[in-house]
Amino acid sequence: MVRMLIVTILLSSFTVLAQDTVLIENVTIISSHLREPKQNMNVLIDDGRIAKITKSKITTYDSSVDGSGKFLTPGIMDSHAHVSSIPGMGFGVEPVSRKHPKLAEAYFEQQPNSFLYYGVTQVLDPNPGLNFNHFISATNHPDYFRCEVITSEQTFPYVEKKDRKSRSMFTYLIDEKALKNEARSAERVVQKIAQSGASCIKLYFEDGYGNASHWPLLKPQTIQRIKASAEQQNLPILAHANALDMQQLAMAAGVDVIAHGMWNWGQYSREQNISEEIAQLLEDMISNKVGYMPTQRVIAGLGEVMRPSIADSVEFVSITPRALLDWYKTPQAQWFKQELRAGFDGMPDESIADVFLFGRTRKGSQIIHYLKESNYPILLASDFPGSPSFANQPGLTTFKEMHALSDAGLSHKEVLAAATINNAKQFKIDNDYGTVEVGKIANLLLLDSNPLRSIEAWDSIDLIFLHGRPIKRQSLMVKNNE
Numbered sequence: 434m435v436r437m438l439i440v441t442i443l444l445s446s447f448t449v450l451a452q453d454t455v456l457i458e459n460v461t462i463i464s465s466h467l468r469e470p471k472q473n474m475n476v477l478i479d480d481g482r483i484a485k486i487t488k489s490k491i492t493t494y495d496s497s498v499d500g501s502g503k504f505l506t507p508g509i510m511d512s513h514a515h516v517s518s519i520p521g522m523g524f525g526v527e528p529v530s531r532k533h534p535k536l537a538e539a540y541f542e543q544q545p546n547s548f549l550y551y552g553v554t555q556v557l558d559p560n561p562g563l564n565f566n567h568f569i570s571a572t573n574h575p576d577y578f579r580c581e582v583i584t585s586e587q588t589f590p591y592v593e594k595k596d597r598k599s600r601s602m603f604t605y606l607i608d609e610k611a612l613k614n615e616a617r618s619a620e621r622v623v624q625k626i627a628q629s630g631a632s633c634i635k636l637y638f639e640d641g642y643g644n645a646s647h648w649p650l651l652k653p654q655t656i657q658r659i660k661a662s663a664e665q666q667n668l669p670i671l672a673h674a675n676a677l678d679m680q681q682l683a684m685a686a687g688v689d690v691i692a693h694g695m696w697n698w699g700q701y702s703r704e705q706n707i708s709e710e711i712a713q714l715l716e717d718m719i720s721n722k723v724g725y726m727p728t729q730r731v732i733a734g735l736g737e738v739m740r741p742s743i744a745d746s747v748e749f750v751s752i753t754p755r756a757l758l759d760w761y762k763t764p765q766a767q768w769f770k771q772e773l774r775a776g777f778d779g780m781p782d783e784s785i786a787d788v789f790l791f792g793r794t795r796k797g798s799q800i801i802h803y804l805k806e807s808n809y810p811i812l813l814a815s816d817f818p819g820s821p822s823f824a825n826q827p828g829l830t831t832f833k834e835m836h837a838l839s840d841a842g843l844s845h846k847e848v849l850a851a852a853t854i855n856n857a858k859q860f861k862i863d864n865d866y867g868t869v870e871v872g873k874i875a876n877l878l879l880l881d882s883n884p885l886r887s888i889e890a891w892d893s894i895d896l897i898f899l900h901g902r903p904i905k906r907q908s909l910m911v912k913n914n915e
């Protein structure tokens with residue numbers, strides 16, 4: 434049961450007005466519905482949608498783009514990105530970002546451009562918090578869909594937030610203790626979420642990071658009630674779960690999408706390969722068509738932030754405000770690294786980085802590989818920024834997640850599908866998105882290189898079409914970064 438994600442777009446994303454007709458001439462179309470790329474095609478966009486695709490000459494149009502030698506693909510969808518969260522600072526309401534309002538503002542101003550710079554034209558945000566207005570009020574921004582979080586004062590992620598302001602980001606708290614508290618019952622909260630225009634519900638199955646298990650979970654009866662109400666309201670449920678036992682609980686609860694890769698398994702048994710127990714869970718996922726979001730960049734972001742050179746990454750210069758890059762090098766900005774170190778008992782930074790980059794990432798890759806072998810459609814979902822790590826920057830993280838899928842064994846064709854049609858189908862928006870076909874919203878990319886030949890081709894963007902309007906990639910770079 435997944436409801437169409439249309440509502441949010443109608444409410445929030447039509448800042449781009451109806452356009453004149455635009456012709457893309459003599460281009461090679463690359464799209465998951467085609468067996469082979471289609472060469473020498475003319476694509477006419479009218480009123481923000483694809484109106485005609487033909488080999489014949491089109492003579493009536495308002496403006497044209499020469500597509501000779503170039504490749505036209507659907508825009509990318511990242512189905513797990515948090516636009517209220519600032520890399521290195523946490524959510525905009527948390528203490529570190531409150532201390533640096535100017536940096537937060539500069540960041541939020543650039544963020545939608547950074548996603549578009551990397552070709553991301555749709556995002557699904559599973560925990561929008563309170564700052565997503567920055568995003569949807571920008572002149573140019575990817576089409577925005579959101580889930581809302583249901584948690585309680587006793588469970589994650591509420592329990593992890595220490596001050597009132599940070600806790601205020603949870604608008605939909607239920608109260609499991611007071612059964613008579615109508616306003617905070619499972620049914621009432623689900624109803625409020627549906628009325629807010631959200632497209633889905635996010636539930637957390639998290640009893641502690643890594644091997645820890647000190648946080649309580651919502652009671653099974655509560656989850657059943659949420660599930661029943663969500664079905665009535667046609668809201669799919671995304672489950673935060675990244676350990677084997679937590680994903681088993683989420684599957685038993687009947688969720689629609691597992692919103693994280695399975696990184697945490699075999700810590701005690703020294704097990705290095707997929708066991709029968711894991712295979713069973715994955716087979717359940719496949720037969721029940723439960724979506725799977727690998728989110729490999731969460732783990733990579735934890736590893737990379739431990740490397741001192743990360744703030745000097747060349748890619749950051751195009752998309753991250755200079756003042757924020759400078760801040761990343763200050764002692765204050767190292768707070769999250771200190772937290773990570775505390776969990777590793779004096780281990781050197783480089784070894785901590787390896788635990789994430791080689792250990793847990795490899796486990797996630799094995800799961801991806803298993804699903805790929807079963808032809809199961811993987812979703813492109815980065816969980817940007819994934820943690821308060823500043824190693825993950827908007828858009829770039831989505832691009833790197835595509836690399837991670839490729840590293841785990843997906844073919845270029847499978848990465849294309851993960852980034853486009855698989856997400857569109859999973860969230861029932863494939864009437865509007867996911868392929869280059871007549872009738873669909875013209876969120877498209879014009880690339881200089883062929884993405885069926887290399888993943889790097891996704892970084893060779895010439896133009897981004899947003900509801901039919903061409904935007905030069907260069908114009909999306911962060912300003913005043915000299």
Ligand SMILES: [Zn+2]
Binds near residue numbers: 513515559560816819
């Ligand atoms: Zn997330």
